[in-house]
Amino acid sequence: MARIVVLISGSGSNMQAIVEACEAGRIDGHVVAVISNKAGVRGLDIAAEAGIATEVLSHKDYPTREAYDAELQKLIDNYRPDLVVLAGFMRILTADFATHYHGRMLNIHPSLLPKYTGINTHQRALDAGDTEHGVSVHFVTEELDAGPVILQARVPVFEGDTAQDLQQRVQTQEHGIYPLVVSWFCSGRLKLTDAGVELDGELLGPAGYA
Ligand code: GAR
Numbered sequence: 001m002a003r004i005v006v007l008i009s010g011s012g013s014n015m016q017a018i019v020e021a022c023e024a025g026r027i028d029g030h031v032v033a034v035i036s037n038k039a040g041v042r043g044l045d046i047a048a049e050a051g052i053a054t055e056v057l058s059h060k061d062y063p064t065r066e067a068y069d070a071e072l073q074k075l076i077d078n079y080r081p082d083l084v085v086l087a088g089f090m091r092i093l094t095a096d097f098a099t100h101y102h103g104r105m106l107n108i109h110p111s112l113l114p115k116y117t118g119i120n121t122h123q124r125a126l127d128a129g130d131t132e133h134g135v136s137v138h139f140v141t142e143e144l145d146a147g148p149v150i151l152q153a154r155v156p157v158f159e160g161d162t163a164q165d166l167q168q169r170v171q172t173q174e175h176g177i178y179p180l181v182v183s184w185f186c187s188g189r190l191k192l193t194d195a196g197v198e199l200d201g202e203l204l205g206p207a208g209y210a
Pocket of ligand 1: 008009010011012013014015043087088089090108109110118135171174
């Protein structure tokens, strides 16, 4: 059974969806720790209530990004994870950190990558007049939100939508696709190779599994 460490910064709804999928046997793995860079966030309570070890490592206690990521790496590796899952972990990662977990760290990003890397993705989709928006799960590489896409989900943008409407519509999709991708990884079906992302030995295209 795969050992999963989840990193969060906030409400932890994606982490919760993954924990529930593990408990239901839909993922051949278990979440061994939830680590947050912010104290007092709801996701930590959810994890603790589920009996999962929780840790807070505040970035404010470290002088540089490098120092923080080095300590975070140590903390994560104490749990000997097979997979590290970024679930609303709102930090830019150093190259060393990303390289250390190459091929075994996933992220979920609320846009149809390569569109709208970074923040405020829902508002930016509205401002651009997009009729379609969505979410991507990808392997993490050194460049922000640029790792190879594994799976995307699309949602329509309706006349009069606010950024909050879009966020809610996208999050509903997130809770479906993130546990699915984690289950693929934990069952050994998903791999990052030199050629790209492979699912069941088949190379996926730039938009991932479609
Ligand atoms: C999710 O919507 C996720 O896509 C987004 O943060 C939210 C976390 O929600 N991630 C990013 O913006 C990463 N750049 P959650 O804490 O309820 O899972």
